[in-house]
Amino acid sequence: MKRILVLFLFGFLNMFFSIHVWAQTQKALDLEKTCFEMLGQFKGASNKELLGRACARVTVLDQCQSVNKVPLFHFQKEGYLKIPKRILVFSLIHGDEIGPGSVGRYWIENLERISPRNTWRVIPILNPDGLALKTRTNLNQIDLNRNFPTKDWSDSAQLYWKKTNMNPRRFPGKAAGSEPEVVCALSHIQDFSPDFVVSIHTPLHVLDFDGPQIRPPKYDYLPWKSLGHFPGSLGRYLWFERETPVLTMELKQELPQKFDTFEKLQDVIGTLVKFETGVHAKQKHLNEISSTQ
Ligand SMILES: [Zn+2]
Numbered sequence: 001m002k003r004i005l006v007l008f009l010f011g012f013l014n015m016f017f018s019i020h021v022w023a024q025t026q027k028a029l030d031l032e033k034t035c036f037e038m039l040g041q042f043k044g045a046s047n048k049e050l051l052g053r054a055c056a057r058v059t060v061l062d063q064c065q066s067v068n069k070v071p072l073f074h075f076q077k078e079g080y081l082k083i084p085k086r087i088l089v090f091s092l093i094h095g096d097e098i099g100p101g102s103v104g105r106y107w108i109e110n111l112e113r114i115s116p117r118n119t120w121r122v123i124p125i126l127n128p129d130g131l132a133l134k135t136r137t138n139l140n141q142i143d144l145n146r147n148f149p150t151k152d153w154s155d156s157a158q159l160y161w162k163k164t165n166m167n168p169r170r171f172p173g174k175a176a177g178s179e180p181e182v183v184c185a186l187s188h189i190q191d192f193s194p195d196f197v198v199s200i201h202t203p204l205h206v207l208d209f210d211g212p213q214i215r216p217p218k219y220d221y222l223p224w225k226s227l228g229h230f231p232g233s234l235g236r237y238l239w240f241e242r243e244t245p246v247l248t249m250e251l252k253q254e255l256p257q258k259f260d261t262f263e264k265l266q267d268v269i270g271t272l273v274k275f276e277t278g279v280h281a282k283q284k285h286l287n288e289i290s291s292t293q
Contacts, residue, residue, distance in 0.1 A: 032056050035073055038125060039108070042101040045259040050109040057112075061191060064184040067139035070128040072184045077111040079118040085273045088194035089122040090185060090234070093144050093201070095130020095137070099251045100200035106259050107266060117270050121192050126181050136169045138181055145199075146172035146232035147182045151241060156231040172232045189238070196273040197246045199234055204250035210235040211245030217268050221261045222249065247272070 035055035040046070054075055064072040078084070091104030104124030111120055125131060129139035137143050146157060153176035161172055177183060189197075206225040209216060216224045227248065229235035238244040247269065 031058060031060065031071060031073060034071060038128065039101070039105045042098060042105055044102040044106070044255050046102075046105060047109050047113075050112045051105065054108045054112040061184065061187050063180070063187055066127070066129045066181055067179070068129045068132075072123060072126060072128070072181065074121055074123045074188065075108045075111070076121040077116055077119065079116050079120070081117050084116075085118040085195040086192060087118050087120050087196050087198065087269060087273060088188060088192050089120065089124075089198045089200070090126050091123065091200040092125045092127055092131060093181075093199060093234075095127045095133060095135050097136070097202040098131070099202045099253070099255050100249075101125060101131070102255055102259075103200055103249075103251065103262050106262050110263055110266065118273060121188065121194075123185070123188060126185060137171065138179055140173070140179060141168065141171060142173040142179050143170045144179055144181050144185075145234055146170055146230060147177060147179050148185075148232050148234055148237040149176035149182075150231055150233070150236045152231050152236075160231050176232065185234075189244075194244060196269070197234070197238055197244060198249060198269060199246060200249045200251070202251045203253035205252045206250045208235075208248040208250065209245070210239035210248070217271050219265060219268050221256070221265070222251070 032055045035058045036052060039051060039055070040048075058073040058075050060071045060073045064074075066072060089104065089107065091100040092098070101124065104122055107120075108122050108124060111122070127138055127144055130137055133139070135141070146161070150157075153172070157172040157176070161167070161170060164170070173179060177186065204227065205222060206227065207216070207219065207222045208225060208227040210229060227250070229240065235246045235248060238246050249265070
């Protein structure tokens with residue numbers, strides 16, 4: 001009798017474990033398919049084989065899903081340097097700016113192919129619901145780039161919005177960090193602890209750098225220009241409150257014929273992060289010295 005009971009228990013545990021493994025495998029396969037389909041929709045250069053390999057490696061942080069429960073997956077590649085810098089990329093924060101989706105995909109494919117100097121983490125579609133609806137805002141009609149919990153959010157975010165004609169495209173929401181997509185972005189900042197953040201947009205045709213004063217490396221495709229920052233924006237949240245530099249890429253509306261210009265930009269970022277955080281670290285060090293004197 002005892003033996004039968006043990007056998008029964010063993011069989012039950014075995015079945016439970018098999019179901020668990022099957023469910024996990026199924027979840028990973030679903031995510032791979034979602035990644036391949038979602039990233040496959042963007043125009044421009046793409047290598048299906050590299051994309052397939054990259055999508056097989058994407059993962060999702062807990063809590064990372066949109067209002068409509070679409071997974072906000074990410075791709076990561078470790079850098080080969082002894083102490084690599086950590087670069088975090090957010091693409092498609094605004095759902096009606098689809099060019100960044102092509103660049104996010106291109107970078108992921110490129111990272112899959114090469115061995116990078118620095119460690120990169122790319123979230124290629126932060127606002128999938130806005131992408132599906134062709135809106136700048138998310139499903140709750142909130143501009144994610146005004147919903148980050150900056151210190152001045154409660155005092156200024158809605159006030160600033162009201163003062164600037166209450167443009168529905170820039171509605172910051174009713175509370176700071178209220179949106180699941182922003183919660184996801186914040187958990188990436190916490191989890192990955194980036195040295196440098198890149199945010200990809202269209203169509204203003206500039207590179208806007210929120211970081212220490214430096215002479216930026218030359219890059220012909222987009223001119224360097226400061227656009228300013230706002231209550232609830234990623235730039236204000238990260239650089240002005242946390243000293244993590246942010247590069248906002250504002251692409252042209254039309255993508256270039258050849259994407260090697262974006263490969264070059266990846267290289268420029270690799271150089272910038274090295275140079276820039278060097279200067280930054282030095283500044284921080286000087287501040288520490290002066291505060292102890
Ligand atoms: Zn934008």
